[in-house]
Amino acid sequence: MRAEPGQLEAPRVRRSVRARAVSAIAPFTVLAGVLWAFAQSYRLTFLNPRGEGFWWLAVEPPLLVILVGVFFGAFVAPGLLADLQAEEEEER
Amino acid sequence: MQPEAEFVHWLFATGFLVLGICLLAESIVGPEVWGRNPWRPHLWPGAMFVMGICMWPVMILFTNSTIHMVAHSAWAQVLMLSGGAELALARGKLTSRYWHLTVGLALIVSGAASLVHEQNAWLFSRSAFVHHALGWVMVGGAIFPIARTFRPRSFVLGAGFAATFLVVSVLLYSHRDVADIFGHLSPVAGAPHR
Numbered sequence: 001m002r003a004e005p006g007q008l009e010a011p012r013v014r015r016s017v018r019a020r021a022v023s024a025i026a027p028f029t030v031l032a033g034v035l036w037a038f039a040q041s042y043r044l045t046f047l048n049p050r051g052e053g054f055w056w057l058a059v060e061p062p063l064l065v066i067l068v069g070v071f072f073g074a075f076v077a078p079g080l081l082a083d084l085q086a087e088e089e090e091e092r
Numbered sequence: 093m094q095p096e097a098e099f100v101h102w103l104f105a106t107g108f109l110v111l112g113i114c115l116l117a118e119s120i121v122g123p124e125v126w127g128r129n130p131w132r133p134h135l136w137p138g139a140m141f142v143m144g145i146c147m148w149p150v151m152i153l154f155t156n157s158t159i160h161m162v163a164h165s166a167w168a169q170v171l172m173l174s175g176g177a178e179l180a181l182a183r184g185k186l187t188s189r190y191w192h193l194t195v196g197l198a199l200i201v202s203g204a205a206s207l208v209h210e211q212n213a214w215l216f217s218r219s220a221f222v223h224h225a226l227g228w229v230m231v232g233g234a235i236f237p238i239a240r241t242f243r244p245r246s247f248v249l250g251a252g253f254a255a256t257f258l259v260v261s262v263l264l265y266s267h268r269d270v271a272d273i274f275g276h277l278s279p280v281a282g283a284p285h286r
Binding site for chain 2: 018021022025029054055059061064065067068071072076077079080083084086087
């Protein structure tokens with residue numbers, strides 16, 4: 001007995017949504033940091049240093065947000081997407 | 093060399109952002125896929141445990157008042173307890189699901205400590221507003237890890253848990269030592285700076 005096309009397509013769409021959602025986390029986080037940097041550029045003291053101390057130059061919140069997005073995109077998301085794809089293939 | 097309080101808040105905001113996006117990803121893919129890689133389940137509990145360790149220097153160095161020291165040490169203890177319990181669960185050293193309740197306990201204790209140690213009203217300054225808001229977000233957000241203990245595969249509970257940490261992160265990033273909040277700043281709060 002052959003399955004109806006709708007029965008096969010519905011789970012595939014749901015899984016691809018999961019993969020797309022995971023893929024979007026890192027770019028969205030980086031974008032949030034970039035938009036914040038433009039909105040409050042005075043928080044980026046390295047652009048116009050005027051004798052600030054170590055902490056003002058080391059801790060710049062928009063850059064920290066961008067770094068978290070890069071970290072997730074580089075070290076967590078690739079393996080997670082591969083495992084998600086493997087699970088989806090096992091289910092088929 | 094000691095950082096001002098706002099830098100510490102921003103660094104912890106970064107830690108909570110890491111927790112939030114890891115938990116969001118876990119809630120999207122589900123605990124089985126998240127646990128396929130042996131190191132991944134240790135990621136956010138490890139971050140929480142490290143944040144607990146980093147809270148001890150905050151307790152030692154930022155001694156504005158006794159209530160500050162008590163609040164900071166309470167945060168350090170519950171962060172280490174919940175992070176350690178989650179690490180042990182990920183490692184298999186603990187097996188009872190009720191150990192997940194320690195995260196809910198951590199949020200309730202942290203929220204209560206934030207509310208108790210903030211002596212000024214909501215609109216006294218941005219710092220006062222942030223601590224009141226943080227307290228209520230953490231106390232309210234504790235419902236998610238507590239309920240998730242009994243329904244670990246619920247996307248809504250997982251996403252709510254992640255959202256709690258993301259909101260905490262945004263609030264901590266908005267903290268300033270002396271700044272106005274919605275146009276309000278008490279004259280006794282001090283001179284605002286950029």
